[in-house]
Amino acid sequence: MREYPGDRVDLRSDTVTQPTPAMREAMSQATVGDDVLGDDPTVIELQDRMAAMLGKESALFVPSGTMCNATAIRAQTEPGDEIITEAHSHIYIYEGGGFAALSGVSVALVPGMMGIMDPADVARAVRKGDGSLGHFPNGSMICVENTSNRGGGTCYPLETMDAIAAVASDNSCTSHIDGARIFNASVATGVEASRIARDYDSVSICLSKGLGAPVGSVLVGTKEMIYRAYRWRKMFGGGMRQVGVLAAAGLFALDNNIERLGEDHSLARKLAEAIEAMPSFTVDLDQVQTNMVYVGCEEGSADDLVSRLSEKGVDTLTIDDSSIRAVTHLHITDEDIDRSIAAFESSQ
Numbered sequence: 001m002r003e004y005p006g007d008r009v010d011l012r013s014d015t016v017t018q019p020t021p022a023m024r025e026a027m028s029q030a031t032v033g034d035d036v037l038g039d040d041p042t043v044i045e046l047q048d049r050m051a052a053m054l055g056k057e058s059a060l061f062v063p064s065g066t067m068c069n070a071t072a073i074r075a076q077t078e079p080g081d082e083i084i085t086e087a088h089s090h091i092y093i094y095e096g097g098g099f100a101a102l103s104g105v106s107v108a109l110v111p112g113m114m115g116i117m118d119p120a121d122v123a124r125a126v127r128k129g130d131g132s133l134g135h136f137p138n139g140s141m142i143c144v145e146n147t148s149n150r151g152g153g154t155c156y157p158l159e160t161m162d163a164i165a166a167v168a169s170d171n172s173c174t175s176h177i178d179g180a181r182i183f184n185a186s187v188a189t190g191v192e193a194s195r196i197a198r199d200y201d202s203v204s205i206c207l208s209k210g211l212g213a214p215v216g217s218v219l220v221g222t223k224e225m226i227y228r229a230y231r232w233r234k235m236f237g238g239g240m241r242q243v244g245v246l247a248a249a250g251l252f253a254l255d256n257n258i259e260r261l262g263e264d265h266s267l268a269r270k271l272a273e274a275i276e277a278m279p280s281f282t283v284d285l286d287q288v289q290t291n292m293v294y295v296g297c298e299e300g301s302a303d304d305l306v307s308r309l310s311e312k313g314v315d316t317l318t319i320d321d322s323s324i325r326a327v328t329h330l331h332i333t334d335e336d337i338d339r340s341i342a343a344f345e346s347s348q
């Protein structure tokens with residue numbers, strides 16, 4: 001499905017999607033209320049749907065994935081605590097240090113293999129204040145990113161998810177999934193999102209990535225935790241009023257844009273295999289499990305490659321000096337991938 005103004009192939013991120021005409025129609029029809037007063041029926045419907053889909057008691061609509069993780073951390077930790085997360089996780093790298101500024105927690109970083117943490121490494125990273133003569137912070141929350149963005153869009157094996165949740169409960173920690181792309185993980189592995197999240201206390205899910213809504217994330221968990229998150233959302237300035245117009249986009253996305261994520265995954269695979277066959281670039285095909293392709297440049301800088309591709313109408317993102325990222329999403333077609341492959345070929 002293209003439904004995108006302009007003739008560029010925008011592979012920078014799955015966040016670039018624009019609401020399609022059908023989604024805009026659903027938004028324009030939405031019944032709204034004042035969600036800060038708790039009476040926007042479309043927001044309530046979205047929250048109830050998402051809680052049910054993830055097998056949790058309750059849910060909260062928030063403006064962004066970053067705020068979703070921030071409210072989850074703030075609602076489940078105390079200042080002076082420590083969160084445990086993977087070394088390249090979004091929470092650690094790309095959220096402005098919000099865990100420290102907004103929640104007053106430190107972070108213990110766990111190495112990942114393609115972004116996937118080993119439960120034994122997670123267990124080793126949990127430090128407790130008690131028994132340390134007051135030296136250690138209190139490791140109280142374990143965060144798992146599934147799919148792992150910097151890991152290459154990789155999916156956690158279910159047994160690893162379960163084992164990390166067990167580490168959390170054995171160590172009196174809460175467990176959180178940064179599930180910005182949990183439906184990509186679900187479609188790629190064939191495991192229901194509710195089963196992936198079964199043993200976790202909270203999950204943040206983005207509507208504005210592969211699902212194609214313009215704005216919004218949903219935090220799910222127990223009623224009691226969501227109530228605390230609701231208070232923190234207010235304090236962080238994330239209480240929104242007639243926001244049913246955005247929740248309607250989210251509901252439309254849940255109805256129409258989950259199963260089709262498989263198409264994004266196939267196109268990413270096609271792109272990855274073609275690029276890997278080119279002598280100037282490398283792609284670790286094991287990483288390509290969902291909608292992301294991380295490309296290593298054997299010669300020249302990543303910025304140069306991004307510029308050369310851009311001259312051919314293909315937009316990608318620099319990740320570091322020698323690698324770039326391409327992400328498929330609902331506006332990318334088979335023809336766009338052929339054009340992108342040709343652009344990579346002529347940029348060697």
Ligand SMILES: Cc1ncc(COP(=O)(O)O)c(C=O)c1O
Binds near residue numbers: 145
């Ligand atoms: C894994 C992950 N978590 C959270 C976020 C944050 O989402 P937002 O950009 O809506 O704040 C992103 C954004 O790309 C992400 O990739």
